[in-house]
Amino acid sequence: MSPAAPAYRRLSVEERRSQLLEAALSLFAHRVPEDVSLDDVAEAAGVSRPLVYRYFPGGKQQLYEAALRTAADELRHCFDEPHEGPPFPRLARALDRYLTFVARHDAGFSALLQGGSVVETSRTTAIVDGVRRAAAEHIYSHLDVAEPGPRLRMTVRMWITAVEAASLIWLDEDKQPPAEELRDWLVDQFVAFLSVTAARDAQTAELVRGALAAET
Amino acid sequence: MSPAAPAYRRLSVEERRSQLLEAALSLFAHRVPEDVSLDDVAEAAGVSRPLVYRYFPGGKQQLYEAALRTAADELRHCFDEPHEGPPFPRLARALDRYLTFVARHDAGFSALLQGGSVVETSRTTAIVDGVRRAAAEHIYSHLDVAEPGPRLRMTVRMWITAVEAASLIWLDEDKQPPAEELRDWLVDQFVAFLSVTAARDAQTAELVRGALAAET
Numbered sequence: 073m074s075p076a077a078p079a080y081r082r083l084s085v086e087e088r089r090s091q092l093l094e095a096a097l098s099l100f101a102h103r104v105p106e107d108v109s110l111d112d113v114a115e116a117a118g119v120s121r122p123l124v125y126r127y128f129p130g131g132k133q134q135l136y137e138a139a140l141r142t143a144a145d146e147l148r149h150c151f152d153e154p155h156e157g158p159p160f161p162r163l164a165r166a167l168d169r170y171l172t173f174v175a176r177h178d179a180g181f182s183a184l185l186q187g188g189s190v191v192e193t194s195r196t197t198a199i200v201d202g203v204r205r206a207a208a209e210h211i212y213s214h215l216d217v218a219e220p221g222p223r224l225r226m227t228v229r230m231w232i233t234a235v236e237a238a239s240l241i242w243l244d245e246d247k248q249p250p251a252e253e254l255r256d257w258l259v260d261q262f263v264a265f266l267s268v269t270a271a272r273d274a275q276t277a278e279l280v281r282g283a284l285a286a287e288t
Numbered sequence: 289m290s291p292a293a294p295a296y297r298r299l300s301v302e303e304r305r306s307q308l309l310e311a312a313l314s315l316f317a318h319r320v321p322e323d324v325s326l327d328d329v330a331e332a333a334g335v336s337r338p339l340v341y342r343y344f345p346g347g348k349q350q351l352y353e354a355a356l357r358t359a360a361d362e363l364r365h366c367f368d369e370p371h372e373g374p375p376f377p378r379l380a381r382a383l384d385r386y387l388t389f390v391a392r393h394d395a396g397f398s399a400l401l402q403g404g405s406v407v408e409t410s411r412t413t414a415i416v417d418g419v420r421r422a423a424a425e426h427i428y429s430h431l432d433v434a435e436p437g438p439r440l441r442m443t444v445r446m447w448i449t450a451v452e453a454a455s456l457i458w459l460d461e462d463k464q465p466p467a468e469e470l471r472d473w474l475v476d477q478f479v480a481f482l483s484v485t486a487a488r489d490a491q492t493a494e495l496v497r498g499a500l501a502a503e504t
Contacts, residue, residue, distance in 0.1 A: 186413065197402065222464065226457050230477070233453035234446040241442050248438065257488060261446070264480035272473060 089127055089138075092117050096139040100180030105136055105191040136191045137199070140184065144203050147173055151210040158286040159214050160259055166210070167235075167255045174239045175247060182243050185236055207232050215279050223273035231265050305343055305354075308333050312355040316396035321352055321407040352407045353415070356400065360419050363389055367426040374502040375430050376475055382426070383451075383471045390455045391463060398459055401452055423448050431495050439489035447481050 083091060095117035099108045110132055114121040128135040150169035153162045174181050184192075184200065208228050212220050220228070235258055242254060249257070263280075270277035299307060311333035315324045326348055330337040344351040366385035369378045390397050400408075400416065424444050428436050436444070451474055458470055465473070479496075486493035 192408065222461060226454060229457055230450040230453045234450040237446045237449035238442060241445055245438060253488070257484065260484045260487070261481060264484045265477060268473065268476045268480045271476070272469070 088119075088123075090142075092119070092124060092127055092135070093139050093142045096135055097143060097177065097180065100136075100139060100183070101176065101178045103179060104183045105132075105180075108132070110135065133191060133193075137193075137195060139180075140196055140199050143177060143180070144199050147203050148206050151207055153210070153214070155214065159283045160263065160287060162214055163211075163262065164255055164259050167258055168251070170235075171239070171242075171251045171255060174243065175251070178243055182240055185240060204229070204232055215283065217275070217279060221273065221275045223269055224276050224279075227265050227269040227276065231262050234261065234265075304335075304339075306358075308335070308340060308343055308351070309355050309358045312351055313359060313393065313396065316352075316355060316399070317392065317394045319395060320399050321348075321396075324348070326351065349407060349409075353409075353411055355396075356412055356415050359393060359396070360415050363419055364422050367423055369426070369430070371430065375499045376479065376503060378430055379427075379478065380471055380475050383474055384467070386451075387455070387458075387467045387471060390459065391467070394459055398456055401456060420445070420448055431499065433491070433495060437489065437491045439485050440492045440495075443481050443485040443492065447478050450477065 092113060096108070096113050099112055099116055110124050110128075111121055113135065114124045117124070124135070125131070128138065147170070150173050151166050153166050156162075184196070208225070211228050211232075212218075212224075217224065238254065238258060242248070263284075266276055266280050266283075270280045308329060312324070312329050315328055315332055326340050326344075327337055329351065330340045333340070340351070341347070344354065363386070366389050367382050369382050371378075400412070424441070427444050427448075428434075428440075433440065454470065454474060458464070479500075482492055482496050482499075486496045
């Protein structure tokens with residue numbers, strides 16, 4: 073390789089792997105996993121098929137799981153939010169990033185969560201469940217709850233599932249309503265969910281009082 | 289077969305099929321599908337393995353899908369509720385039947401909805417989605433909505449998904465809180481969900497007014 077041709081410089085193993093995963097994720101964003109072949113990934117990345125196989129000797133299943141892990145890491149970053157200011161606007165900012173993520177991964181996000189895909193395994197389910205758990209932990213931490221009781225945990229997990237359902241419908245309906253409207257709606261539903269639980273659970277009642285007091 | 293031995297009379301094809309499916313469902317209620325063999329089903333039904341294969345030549349996958357269809361039909365019946373009286377108590381009665389169904393099918397219900405199972409296919413996903421759609425249609429009909437708009441549809445589908453999440457957690461936590469408490473909580477969350485949407489959607493606002501007026 074000549075140093076005069078930097079565009080063709082040899083990528084490091086890590087760089088090449090990232091490039092292939094990015095190419096795979098952009099294909100999964102527009103087609104169901106069944107319709108993406110390693111040939112397509114090679115073509116999208118501008119490399120040979122043997123090179124894709126060298127990095128992912130387990131074939132499409134291995135590539136899919138690696139791409140899913142990359143996406144899961146990206147999604148976890150959406151939840152990073154400073155512990156500053158009132159909690160519900162923090163949730164709104166995290167949801168903004170989350171909806172951007174959903175829009176970017178589009179078909180891949182739907183295929184993953186809708187189930188019944190040939191590439192779905194107990195491993196892919198475990199990766200998705202790990203992200204759900206991380207989302208719940210972030211919520212508890214922003215609500216300053218060290219030990220969430222069963223009713224609060226159920227409420228938070230129900231809301232997270234409801235958000236996933238909303239995201240799938242949103243993609244199905246050409247991203248209507250607009251992201252900002254959906255985000256505010258989801259935040260309001262979270263507050264409503266917590267308030268319903270607060271009538272039955274002292275821990276939730278206390279944190280709702282605290283969070284709403286911080287708003288004003 | 290002697291008419292003096294009615295306990296051993298030959299079952300009709302339909303009766304035998306139902307018996308095998310019931311045996312399968314009771315096994316799936318306590319073990320993940322992976323751990324249920326056709327031998328187990330034969331033993332539970334008190335018949336020979338070849339007989340099970342005669343009814344389900346496609347093996348466990350076919351038996352699983354047939355059992356799932358039986359369970360899905362049973363679940364649809366839970367939604368049958370006369371169009372009489374205020375709507376939210378109707379929802380409460382349907383939820384009572386639903387939670388009885390969930391408790392009865394226990395592990396089978398969890399395995400099905402948690403995903404990543406080896407017996408999950410696009411067909412099993414389609415069966416489950418069919419039940420979800422039926423549940424949503426029942427809700428619209430009880431709310432006297434002929435043409436639900438996008439916001440109402442999203443709200444109803446989010447709540448249905450949240451109920452599924454609550455059911456899984458409930459099974460995980462040894463059916464705590466008690467079914468009646470969970471049922472009331474879910475109804476209250478439905479009302480809260482609708483109310484949040486009502487602030488953004490005229491159709492939902494009108495039906496919430498109507499439903500709450502019918503309560504009193």
